[in-house]
Amino acid sequence: MTEYNKPLPEVTQDEKPFWDACKRHVLSLQKCQDCGSLRLPSPICWNCLSMDSEWVTMSGRGRLYTWTLIYQRYHPGFAEDIPYNVAIVELEEGPRLVTNIMGCSNEDLRIGMEVEVVFEDVTGEIALPKFRPAVRPVQTGVTAMKEEG
Amino acid sequence: MSLKDKYAIVGAAATRFGRLPGSTTVGLTVEAAKLAIEDSGIDKSEIDCVLTKFPRTGFVNLYAHRIAQHLGIVPTIAAEIDNAGATNATLVQYAAMAIDAGMIKTAVCCYGDNPVTAARGTYEGSRGNSAAYGLFGAAAGYAMITLRHMHEFGTTSRQLGVVAVSTRKWASLNPNAQMRTPITIEDHQNSRWVAWPLHLLDCCLVSDGGAAVVVTSAERARSLKQPPVYVMGMGQMHIAWELTHRPMLTEAGGRQSGELAFRMAEITPKDVDVAQIYDCFTITPIMTLEDYGFCGKGEGGAFVEGGRIEPGGELPMNTSGGLLSESGMAGMQLIVEAVRQLRGECGERQVKDAEIACVSLQGGIMHTHSTLILRR
Numbered sequence: 001m002t003e004y005n006k007p008l009p010e011v012t013q014d015e016k017p018f019w020d021a022c023k024r025h026v027l028s029l030q031k032c033q034d035c036g037s038l039r040l041p042s043p044i045c046w047n048c049l050s051m052d053s054e055w056v057t058m059s060g061r062g063r064l065y066t067w068t069l070i071y072q073r074y075h076p077g078f079a080e081d082i083p084y085n086v087a088i089v090e091l092e093e094g095p096r097l098v099t100n101i102m103g104c105s106n107e108d109l110r111i112g113m114e115v116e117v118v119f120e121d122v123t124g125e126i127a128l129p130k131f132r133p134a135v136r137p138v139q140t141g142v143t144a145m146k147e148e149g
Numbered sequence: 150m151s152l153k154d155k156y157a158i159v160g161a162a163a164t165r166f167g168r169l170p171g172s173t174t175v176g177l178t179v180e181a182a183k184l185a186i187e188d189s190g191i192d193k194s195e196i197d198c199v200l201t202k203f204p205r206t207g208f209v210n211l212y213a214h215r216i217a218q219h220l221g222i223v224p225t226i227a228a229e230i231d232n233a234g235a236t237n238a239t240l241v242q243y244a245a246m247a248i249d250a251g252m253i254k255t256a257v258c259c260y261g262d263n264p265v266t267a268a269r270g271t272y273e274g275s276r277g278n279s280a281a282y283g284l285f286g287a288a289a290g291y292a293m294i295t296l297r298h299m300h301e302f303g304t305t306s307r308q309l310g311v312v313a314v315s316t317r318k319w320a321s322l323n324p325n326a327q328m329r330t331p332i333t334i335e336d337h338q339n340s341r342w343v344a345w346p347l348h349l350l351d352c353c354l355v356s357d358g359g360a361a362v363v364v365t366s367a368e369r370a371r372s373l374k375q376p377p378v379y380v381m382g383m384g385q386m387h388i389a390w391e392l393t394h395r396p397m398l399t400e401a402g403g404r405q406s407g408e409l410a411f412r413m414a415e416i417t418p419k420d421v422d423v424a425q426i427y428d429c430f431t432i433t434p435i436m437t438l439e440d441y442g443f444c445g446k447g448e449g450g451a452f453v454e455g456g457r458i459e460p461g462g463e464l465p466m467n468t469s470g471g472l473l474s475e476s477g478m479a480g481m482q483l484i485v486e487a488v489r490q491l492r493g494e495c496g497e498r499q500v501k502d503a504e505i506a507c508v509s510l511q512g513g514i515m516h517t518h519s520t521l522i523l524r525r
Contacts, residue, residue, distance in 0.1 A: 086279075086289055098277075
């Protein structure tokens with residue numbers, strides 16, 4: 001196996017629970033314990049400034065919000081993938097993530113298409129949440145589940 | 150109380166643009182400052198404030214203080230400010246506020262950078278952990294915004310091309326512009342993809358260069374050699390740090406920034422004679438024209454068609470060639486061009502009887518925005 005040569009996320013203390021969950025193939029975001037707002041990893045709630053939060057499991061389903069196909073060589077690790085897609089997915093629960101869409105040709109990408117999370121184990125420590133066309137129907141306004149374990 | 154018409158730009162200048170081997174960020178910044186101070190005719194001993202924008206090529210500790218020392222200025226206020234591409238217009242605003250607060254009398258706002266011959270810095274960097282997914286530089290983010298605009302409003306690639314073709318027409322009239330050879334919509338359509346749906350000709354230049362302005366009170370301005378260019382209105386808005394955190398991608402901070410500036414100036418977009426609208430990518434002026442109310446939301450693509458923003462058009466826009474064709478620098482040159490248009494110095498590209506100019510700067514991936522309304 002060739003060595004993984006793309007940039008890896010920088011795992012800060014704030015983001016560690018997110019990446020730990022990814023390693024277990026669970027997509028988990030922070031939920032404010034005071035106002036219930038969901039957020040990507042952050043030490044504070046952007047809505048009410050509460051610093052009390054819990055990590056909750058997302059359904060892993062969402063819709064393709066927008067994307068681009070990169071033709072420019074920015075990093076040697078992506079050179080062979082050109083043109084590759086970079087996408088923003090809106091989860092059923094609301095938050096949006098920067099990601100890539102797998103399992104689908106770039107020609108078939110459509111705004112609004114239903115996608116579900118798939119984890120790519122890129123190193124022993126890091127699994128990147130990516131998305132592929134959804135098998136089950138995607139809803140909106142889904143309530144997050146409290147994470148167990 | 151409103152600052153409308155109380156402060157003025159009395160000096161404005163730019164260096165050469167393009168590939169400038171041997172240049173340094175400090176060298177370009179102080180050269181621009183020197184040229185602007187000379188243009189104003191003011192003695193540098195009167196300048197008690199130095200405001201700068203961070204060079205994109207890298208962080209420099211106490212940058213404004215360093216610039217001030219090189220210029221032999223001992224300022225009451227010195228600051229380097231980071232609002233990305235929106236910064237240079239915010240420098241003018243902070244200068245006016247500082248004078249109004251009684252802290253200073255005259256400021257030089259200056260910027261220089263050399264991303265072509267030195268490090269590309271943020272041009273190829275990434276935000277947060279998005280590099281793990283291959284998201285680098287600015288084009289990809291603007292491409293994702295463009296696709297949303299196309300999806301929501303039916304904007305077409307050919308309409309984006311109109312912005313590129315129009316600004317190039319203006320650049321052909323500007324001896325200091327980097328790209329002066331006229332282009333067609335077909336040239337735009339045939340240029341290579343950078344980040345689909347953006348072609349190469351949707352993307353601005355990357356340039357070395359510097360530009361600067363001198364700001365003082367309207368009262369002091371009236372006894373100086375240049376006709377004063379008054380600051381009628383100003384606005385800013387900084388909406389988010391990450392694309393994913395914004396409720397929508399097809400409206401940016403321009404709406405609130407423009408509202409503030411037009412309200413302060415007590416005019417509407419219809420009163421604007423010449424517009425300098427930050428065009429880092431072709432989608433940017435299309436969205437800014439909408440957000441400012443030059444046209445309705447979603448109508449920007451159609452608005453720029455039919456020669457409206459070209460030489461001789463109803464809304465002369467980016468009359469120096471903008472970031473797309475004159476210089477890819479971060480916007481101070483657009484303020485300089487607005488000043489020159491209002492002074493009537495623009496020769497072949499002069500907009501006849503231009504009295505009111507609107508300048509829009511913005512940065513990040515449409516994260517930051519600043520607006521100046523200027524008049525002669």
